[in-house]
Amino acid sequence: xxxxxxxxxxxxLTARKPQWTEIAVDNLHRLPMGASRETFRFDLSYADAxxxxxxxxxxxxxxPPASNVDSDxxxxxxxxxxxxxxxxxxPKMILLEEDAGWFDGAVSLAEDxxxxxxxxxxxxxxxxxxxxxxxxxxxWTAMGKLAAVPVEDLDLSFTRPATRENTALQExxxxxxxxxxxxxxxxxxxxxxxxxxxRWQPVAQKLALVHGDFRAxxxxxxxxxxxxxxxxxxxxxxxxxLEDLAWSMTRTFCFGKNDLRSGxxxxxxxIRIWEEASGLTADPAALAWWELxxxxxxxxxxxxxxxxxxxxxxxxxxxxxxxxxxxxAQDKAMLELMGKL
Numbered sequence: 001x002x003x004x005x006x007x008x009x010x011x012x013l014t015a016r017k018p019q020w021t022e023i024a025v026d027n028l029h030r031l032p033m034g035a036s037r038e039t040f041r042f043d044l045s046y047a048d049a050x051x052x053x054x055x056x057x058x059x060x061x062x063x064p065p066a067s068n069v070d071s072d073x074x075x076x077x078x079x080x081x082x083x084x085x086x087x088x089x090x091p092k093m094i095l096l097e098e099d100a101g102w103f104d105g106a107v108s109l110a111e112d113x114x115x116x117x118x119x120x121x122x123x124x125x126x127x128x129x130x131x132x133x134x135x136x137x138x139x140w141t142a143m144g145k146l147a148a149v150p151v152e153d154l155d156l157s158f159t160r161p162a163t164r165e166n167t168a169l170q171e172x173x174x175x176x177x178x179x180x181x182x183x184x185x186x187x188x189x190x191x192x193x194x195x196x197x198x199r200w201q202p203v204a205q206k207l208a209l210v211h212g213d214f215r216a217x218x219x220x221x222x223x224x225x226x227x228x229x230x231x232x233x234x235x236x237x238x239x240x241x242l243e244d245l246a247w248s249m250t251r252t253f254c255f256g257k258n259d260l261r262s263g264x265x266x267x268x269x270x271i272r273i274w275e276e277a278s279g280l281t282a283d284p285a286a287l288a289w290w291e292l293x294x295x296x297x298x299x300x301x302x303x304x305x306x307x308x309x310x311x312x313x314x315x316x317x318x319x320x321x322x323x324x325x326x327x328x329a330q331d332k333a334m335l336e337l338m339g340k341l
Contacts (some may be wrong), residue, residue, distance in 0.1 A: 001064065002104040004028065004040055009060070012102050013046075014110035016095060020046040029156060036232065037076075038062040038105075040114055057112040063105040073106035074098055078158035079236035080110070083209060084155065088146045089229045113220055116228050119252075120217035123263040131225040136265035137273055138227035139219060143248065144277025146242030147208045147228075154209055157239040167239040168201035172293060179300040182307035184323075190299045190330045193292055193338065202286035212236050214244040215253050216262040244289065245274050245282060246290035250300060251333040288337070295334040302326040 002008075006025040013023050028042040040060040047053050063073055077096045084090055095109040122128060123135065162170060176194055179187070211218075212235025220228040249261040249270055261270050271282045306323030307313075335341035 001038075001062075001173045004030070004060070004062070004103060006042070008103065009042070012097065013044075013095075016097065017046075019050075020048060020285070022047040038064055041114075057114055059091070059110050059112045060107055062103055062107045063100075071290055073108045075158055075232040076232075076236070077108045078155075079209070079233035081217070082154045082156060082158070082236075083146070083149070083233075086149050088142055088149070089227065091229055091231070091234070093240060094303065113229050116220040116222055118217060118231065119218050120215070120263055123216060128225075131284045132260070132264050135216075135221060135225040135227075136262075136269065138221065138225060139214075139216065139262065139264065140231060140245075140248070140270050140273035141277040142219070142227050143214050143244050144213070144274045144280075146211060147206075147244070147274070147278040147280060149209060151207045151209065151238060152203075156209060156238045162238045162239075164204040164207060167204055167229075168293070170178070171239060171243065172197055172201070172296070173239075175293075175297045175300045178295070179333065182304040184303050184306045184310060187299065187303070189298055189334050193296055196338065197289065197293055197296065200289070202240070202242075202289050204242070205280050205283075206241070207238055209242040210237055210239040210241060210243050212244070213247065215248045216264055240290065241278065241280065242282060242287055242290045243294070245271070246287060246294045247297075249291065250294050250298065251336065252329045256305075292334065292337045295337065297329055299327065299334075303332060 002019075006028050013020060017023075023046045024044070026043045026045075028040060031039045032040055035104055037305065038061065038125050038245050040062070041054070042058060042060070045053070045055040060091075061073065061076070073096060077093055080093045084092065091110045091113055093108065093110050097108070098106045100106055108194050123132060128135075160170070160174075168297065172194070179190065189300045209228060211233060213232055214230070218232045219230045222228060229289065249267055253262050259266060261267050264270075265273070271287075274280075294325075302322040305319040309319040309323050332341065
């Protein structure tokens, strides 16, 4: 892809923000994170005729030519805008550019909340052991608050419509199609899970804006473990809020160390915190369905990464990691949930 340089960013902002003058872009660099999008950080300054001199720290996200998630800048941008101001902390969106001619891919610009952590691996550090219960409460409380937001209050026109009755099957069909599209070989365990999921689907207690990737590593937190903002909304959609809860508890995100879900809390504690914050009940049968579904969804994502790597479309290390370790770990998680291991 085209190298992202300050001069091109200035030219783009000059064209898109004619009311801005004296635009300067400093300290532009790429952040080593994310498998589905490229993330850059820089310092932006400009003059505005009405507000005077302005300076801000910003994040630019760019769609790559090949990704493990079939989404785009407009989708994530709209998701951020939809939930902003509804009790779930997120960065403020600034500008969306869908014309790939500027940077060889669509980009979005957002405020950069600096000085915080977002590494899930840090929670494995013994120095953080005493803070894990607080971080867990922060994460699953935020997730519960998201589940509680009435969908009628949100603009969800950017995502596929759903009903309480059809959302489970609709999501299953979506991710099975992704699995088929990015086929990298036989998947007997995943196909067995799909057959089991097709026998019965739960009806959602309510519809909600589902984040789609709500886990440790996708939110910012401070030195005390307070949650600052929820990030990475590219898989957001209208659906059953149990999907987010199930995703956060998949064994793949326990890092193979212990039974702490997302590396933070035991399964029963995560469910209890979520129920308290959401006002909903995690029906055991429904949650079990979504936990097995999550394995299929995750395997579709890991297979997409494997397809990107095997086809030569991308050479990011994260794609090789997903193709190797995560696919094997997800198979093990499915076997455990189906009582075969």
